[in-house]
Amino acid sequence: MIEVGVVGAAGRMGGEVVRSIDAADDLHLAAALDIDDALDQLEAAGVEVAIDFTSPDAVMSTLRYCIGQGIHVVVGTTGFDEARLDEVRAMLEEHPGVGVVIAPNFALGAVLLMRFAREAAPYFESVEVIEMHHPDKLDAPSGTAMHTAESIAAARRHAGVASSPDATGRMLEGARGADVSGVRVHSVRVRGHVAHEEVLLGNPGEILTLRHDSLDRESFMPGVLLAVRAVGARPGLTVGLEALLAR
């Protein structure tokens, strides 16, 4: 039984996490803190792993406190750039036994899609990405699709594979999508969609399609629990859920 503490338990994601911990046989919810609660309740409650779903402003305090107390941390809060990650690495240097997992995306399907797309990309002549979201989304392409396309492009460059062929001569502006490092990305915005991503890989006579449909934030929970169970055995900083997935 792992003793778990949730920081940001009153938020939407935090509340979902609390319910998931409660439902897991091998995890015990020892503490559930709102974003303003005193962090030393974690120590008092015997927490072994803390989960932070707060805000970019609050998360660094959680990390500093927990690492100092020898409490492992799983972080779902966003806003980590290289400078912030370096700060966390510095904190961990003085506490070599502590593990921290920081993941921008806890949906296992999304993480696996990106890994599979990167692994398959060098073996196909063509690769394109289609992402589909509700029409209230502000950015196009989505951040996930940008990241997927860049990851595909890097894998192909690394393997010395040529760009996807494209004989388009007469084109209506925009028809062929956005060019992300040489990979075409199409952003569909249709009411009824939530968040969906599709990678199409093609060779003569065959197509491999990888698709992820994300319908609800409860899809993050299996990934959060996986990280909670794994973090104790991974001292130091782990960025991204992928490193925790077996092959």
Added chain:
Amino acid sequence: MIEVGVVGAAGRMGGEVVRSIDAADDLHLAAALDIDDALDQLEAAGVEVAIDFTSPDAVMSTLRYCIGQGIHVVVGTTGFDEARLDEVRAMLEEHPGVGVVIAPNFALGAVLLMRFAREAAPYFESVEVIEMHHPDKLDAPSGTAMHTAESIAAARRHAGVASSPDATGRMLEGARGADVSGVRVHSVRVRGHVAHEEVLLGNPGEILTLRHDSLDRESFMPGVLLAVRAVGARPGLTVGLEALLAR
């Protein structure tokens, strides 16, 4: 048993048509002419319905000859604009019993997709079109997708439906596809694809998807045979296969 003559029987489509007529129990292949053969063989062979898959240069002669002889005609040859259609109508005025069917697309699935998309379009908040082809294709979007999008746009205008919502603020150029009369069209080019079209229609909480995959020109044959069987009972000019489909 209908006596059928094929003009352009040595071409790729013509050859396919000859095989299909041979395989149909209710049709008899009375004449198979190459593009340069004398058309009066049709009369001599007792042809009731002629099928023309030749070239924009040759097809008008076939039409003039057949209409004059009282032979019905099914035309798969491309290149008919309004001026040409008017020419055919004028020919038919003097032979009111003769039927002519001119169809730009004999794939039943493609014709039905377009009809269904047009009928469904007014009932959904959002509509977008994705078309997928092999990367040797020169134009983007495809002619079929352009036609589908325009048909959807007209149906929505007619019903007084607003444009599909789109909150996109930050966009990488091209990400949201081409704007065809207010309908977004995305052109995917991946090796392994042949010719595919998808229409996505969305309301809060639901998506209706219409998709057509065209893999081989043999897909035109059921539509050609349908026209051959129907043309005798439809005096005058019929443009498009849709008018022949029951509801």
Added chain:
Amino acid sequence: MIEVGVVGAAGRMGGEVVRSIDAADDLHLAAALDIDDALDQLEAAGVEVAIDFTSPDAVMSTLRYCIGQGIHVVVGTTGFDEARLDEVRAMLEEHPGVGVVIAPNFALGAVLLMRFAREAAPYFESVEVIEMHHPDKLDAPSGTAMHTAESIAAARRHAGVASSPDATGRMLEGARGADVSGVRVHSVRVRGHVAHEEVLLGNPGEILTLRHDSLDRESFMPGVLLAVRAVGARPGLTVGLEALLAR
């Protein structure tokens, strides 16, 4: 402005309906009754169209009361067999100006899918149905898929079309799905699915796919509003939303 009353306003569907009426510019929520409230509040509030999402036990009283008062009714409550429909028809005979719409499914996409499947079915050599739901569903195939398959089968019989070809010789039990009036139906149960239906229609060289994804009961609202707006102009009983959709 149409004056609308909701019966069963405290239920899940009823609550959703109340919100939708509130959001519509041309409809006014004049009364919102819980399942046990006195129906004569409808009359007092000047309701022109009542919407009933209650239970098979309660709905007949709503119908009797409203028809007697000259109030049109839109019914989303389930449980109507032919005997019950006859009862409603008898009530309406004495009040020929009143309209009643009873619909088993208000999702426009689902209704259109069924119509399109039925219309397309005679033109294709093969037709099969795949339905996908969450794994807590008790019945397989789903009622909607059963209804779709039967409707396809009837359309093909009516058009004199042969059964879909199937050369299967060596089969693991169940692999080819359930046989519903000669149409194969496959029931997929995967966590993360909500309610999805796909109809595959195939000819040599082409496939037409019709798919409906239903993610949330809010998808019923456009259909409910459509019925509320149309019922006043349709005296007598209308069963199913399809009759209200223009062609």
Added chain:
Amino acid sequence: MIEVGVVGAAGRMGGEVVRSIDAADDLHLAAALDIDDALDQLEAAGVEVAIDFTSPDAVMSTLRYCIGQGIHVVVGTTGFDEARLDEVRAMLEEHPGVGVVIAPNFALGAVLLMRFAREAAPYFESVEVIEMHHPDKLDAPSGTAMHTAESIAAARRHAGVASSPDATGRMLEGARGADVSGVRVHSVRVRGHVAHEEVLLGNPGEILTLRHDSLDRESFMPGVLLAVRAVGARPGLTVGLEALLAR
């Protein structure tokens, strides 16, 4: 430049292989043998890698001859069971520098699909397989789908994951597909399909879909060329293309 010999060059697959070797800059077609031609032409032509697409009867002679001459072999011929593989291993023991690659499926997309399905399977609550083929196919499920399902089942057993949940109580016979080691497999047979496989993996709120569409045997060529280029550096027996794919 690798000197390549094709055995079975007059067959359908062999002919396709010949064309692919001709088109590759780094491979030279030194010999193209029909199934009855004398194998010592391979030696005479300086062949370094032989490709065998013959028949279960002929392939063992090719292997014996080539291994004896120090020629590497890529085998696409079917019919290898464990006894036959042991025979090949025995031949190779005496010629430790020779490499043999025997692959049941050279479509890279199919091989990657199976690998990804196996790797993802332990992370999802539900997994099901849908395979779609033309209706002239004799067996259901397809061999590939059987293999995929068994591979998924083994991966889940190995990881200690429970069976996919299924609350089905009322079922029409066959609706839930075939049970392959606890994984449900659905076999769709629709005219217009060629060979398609889809693996659906689901968790609460998310679905990961892996799909492979195989339209033409030319899809095997990239895999054959990959094996030809790799076999010289892999002494001994390699079964399956997967071992040749980098991660």
